[in-house]
Amino acid sequence: MNDYLWDRSGDVDDEVRRLEELLGAFHATPATPHLRARRPLLLFALPLAAMLVLGIALPAFLAYRASGWRAGALAVYRAGDTIHARAPLRLETPSIGVVDVGAGTTLHVVEKRRLALDVGTIHARTTSPPGLFIVDTPRAKAIDLGCEYVLDVAKDGSGSLRVTQGWVDLTRGWTQSLVPRGASATFDKDGTLSPPVFDDASAAFKDAVRRHDVARIAALARQRDALTLLNLFSRTSEEERLMIYDRLAQLVPPPPSIARDSMRWWSPGVTDAWWPPVLKASGVESIKKK
Amino acid sequence: MRLPEVAPSDAELVLAAQRGDVPAFERLYARYAPVVRSILLGRLAAADADDALQEVFMTAHAKLDSLREPAAFAGWIARIARNRAEDFRRGAADTQQLDRDYAARSTQQESAEAAHALAAIRALPAAYRETLLLRFVEGMSGPEIAARTGLTPGSVRVNLHRGVQLLRSALDRSRVA
Numbered sequence: 001m002n003d004y005l006w007d008r009s010g011d012v013d014d015e016v017r018r019l020e021e022l023l024g025a026f027h028a029t030p031a032t033p034h035l036r037a038r039r040p041l042l043l044f045a046l047p048l049a050a051m052l053v054l055g056i057a058l059p060a061f062l063a064y065r066a067s068g069w070r071a072g073a074l075a076v077y078r079a080g081d082t083i084h085a086r087a088p089l090r091l092e093t094p095s096i097g098v099v100d101v102g103a104g105t106t107l108h109v110v111e112k113r114r115l116a117l118d119v120g121t122i123h124a125r126t127t128s129p130p131g132l133f134i135v136d137t138p139r140a141k142a143i144d145l146g147c148e149y150v151l152d153v154a155k156d157g158s159g160s161l162r163v164t165q166g167w168v169d170l171t172r173g174w175t176q177s178l179v180p181r182g183a184s185a186t187f188d189k190d191g192t193l194s195p196p197v198f199d200d201a202s203a204a205f206k207d208a209v210r211r212h213d214v215a216r217i218a219a220l221a222r223q224r225d226a227l228t229l230l231n232l233f234s235r236t237s238e239e240e241r242l243m244i245y246d247r248l249a250q251l252v253p254p255p256p257s258i259a260r261d262s263m264r265w266w267s268p269g270v271t272d273a274w275w276p277p278v279l280k281a282s283g284v285e286s287i288k289k290k
Numbered sequence: 291m292r293l294p295e296v297a298p299s300d301a302e303l304v305l306a307a308q309r310g311d312v313p314a315f316e317r318l319y320a321r322y323a324p325v326v327r328s329i330l331l332g333r334l335a336a337a338d339a340d341d342a343l344q345e346v347f348m349t350a351h352a353k354l355d356s357l358r359e360p361a362a363f364a365g366w367i368a369r370i371a372r373n374r375a376e377d378f379r380r381g382a383a384d385t386q387q388l389d390r391d392y393a394a395r396s397t398q399q400e401s402a403e404a405a406h407a408l409a410a411i412r413a414l415p416a417a418y419r420e421t422l423l424l425r426f427v428e429g430m431s432g433p434e435i436a437a438r439t440g441l442t443p444g445s446v447r448v449n450l451h452r453g454v455q456l457l458r459s460a461l462d463r464s465r466v467a
Contacts, residue, residue, distance in 0.1 A: 005432075005450050005451070005454060015454075019426050019454075022403055023408060023411075023423075023426035024427065024429065025400075026392065026393060032347075033319070033344045
C-alpha cells in the first residue's frame with residue numbers, strides 16, 4: 001500500500017493527490033455550536049422531584065388534609081383525635097372554616113363537622129351552611145347557624161358563648177337559646193342555660209338574668225332586650241310568663257294571634273309569630289339560610 | 291522543567307461536561323466533529339451535513355447525562371450522527387447539485403468533478419465511505435483516523451486501500467459511461 005495514502009509519506013500518488021484536491025472542496029470547520037452551560041444532574045433532579053411532589057404527593061397530601069382538621073403545615077386531626085393545646089393553635093378545614101384554639105384547651109374531634117370542647121376556649125369562624133358545625137360541651141352544645149363566635153368552658157363544665165357574627169343555637173335538651181350577633185349566653189355547671197343577653201345591656205340587667213330574677217329582668221329591659229324576654233318563655237313558670245308577656249307586649253306589641261292567656265299553656269310554637277317584630281326591635285337580622 | 295501536557299481522555303472530558311463544563315464539551319467537539327461530519331457527509335449534501343453537524347452536537351450535549359459509559363462517547367455520538375442523517379435524508383433534494391454549489395471550485399467543471407467524486411464515495415459501503423471522507427475531506431492521516439474512530443490501524447489501512455480501489459473503479463466506470 002502506498003504510504004502517501006496512509007500518512008502522506010513517501011512518493012505522492014497522483015490519483016490520491018487529485019482526490020485530495022477535489023474532495024478538499026468539501027472540507028469545512030463549522031463553528032462550535034452555541035452551548036448553554038449544562039446544569040449538573042442534581043439541579044435537574046431537584047426541579048423534577050419538586051414537580052413530582054407538586055403533581056402527585058402534594059394533591060394526595062392536600063386531599064388527606066382536607067378530610068380532617070389541619071393545624072399548621074403538616075398536622076391533621078381526624079375523628080377520634082384529641083387536641084391538648086399548650087399554645088394557641090389554629091384548626092382549619094375547607095368545608096367548615098377556621099377554629100382558633102386557646103392555650104390550655106382540650107378538644108376532641110368527634111367527626112369532621114363536630115368537635116367536643118372539654119375545657120378552654122375556641123374562636124370559630126365558619127363558612128359552612130347553617131346547622132352543619134356543632135361543638136359539644138359537657139353541659140350544652142353550640143350549633144352554628146352561620147357565624148363567628150367564642151365559646152369558653154371552665155373546668156366545672158360551666159361556660160359562656162359570645163357571638164360576633166350571625167347566630168348560634170345553644171341547646172341543652174329541650175332548652176334553647178338562639179344567640180345573635182352582639183349577644184352572649186351562659187350555661188352553669190348544672191347545665192342551666194341563660195337566655196341571650198346583648199353585650200351592650202346594662203350591668204343590672206345582666207345581673208338580673210344571671211340570678212334569673214324575672215321581675216327585675218322585666219323591669220330593666222330595654223326595647224332591644226325584647227329578645228332576652230322572648231327567650232325566657234321556655235324557662236319560666238306560668239306566673240313569670242305572664243309577667244314577661246306584659247313587659248314584652250309593652251316593648252314590642254304582639255301579633256294578634258298571640259293572646260295573653262296562651263302564655264299559661266306555653267309551648268315553643270306559641271310565640272313564633274312574635275319573633276320577627278322582636279328581632280326588628282332588637283336590631284338584629286333574622287337567621288339566614290346560606 | 292515544564293511537564294508535557296497530557297490530553298484528557300474522552301471519559302474525563304465527558305465527565306467534566308456532564309458536570310456542566312462547557313469547554314470540556316467543546317474539546318469533545320473539536321475532537322469528534324471531523325468524524326461526525328464524515329458520517330453526515332457520506333449521507334447528506336454538504337450544506338445539510340454542516341447543519342446536521344451542529345444539531346448532532348447540540349443533541350449530544352442535551353442528552354449527555356444518558357451516556358452511562360463516558361469512554362463510549364465516540365460510538366455514542368456516531369450513532370446520533372447516523373440517526374440524524376437518516377432523518378435529514380428523508381427530505382433531501384438533488385444532493386449532487388447542492389454539492390456542486392457547495393464545492394464552488396474555480397471552474398464549473400471542477401465543481402462538477404468534486405461533486406461527482408463525493409457521490410461516488412457515498413455509493414461505497416459505509417466502512418469505506420467514512421474512512422475515505424476522513425482521509426480526503428477532513429485531511430486526516432490513517433493513524434489519526436484509527437485514533438478517532440476506534441478502528442485498528444490495520445482496519446483503517448484496509449478500508450483506505452480497498453476504498454480507493456472501489457472508488458477508482460467507480461470513477462472509471464462513470465468516465466466510460
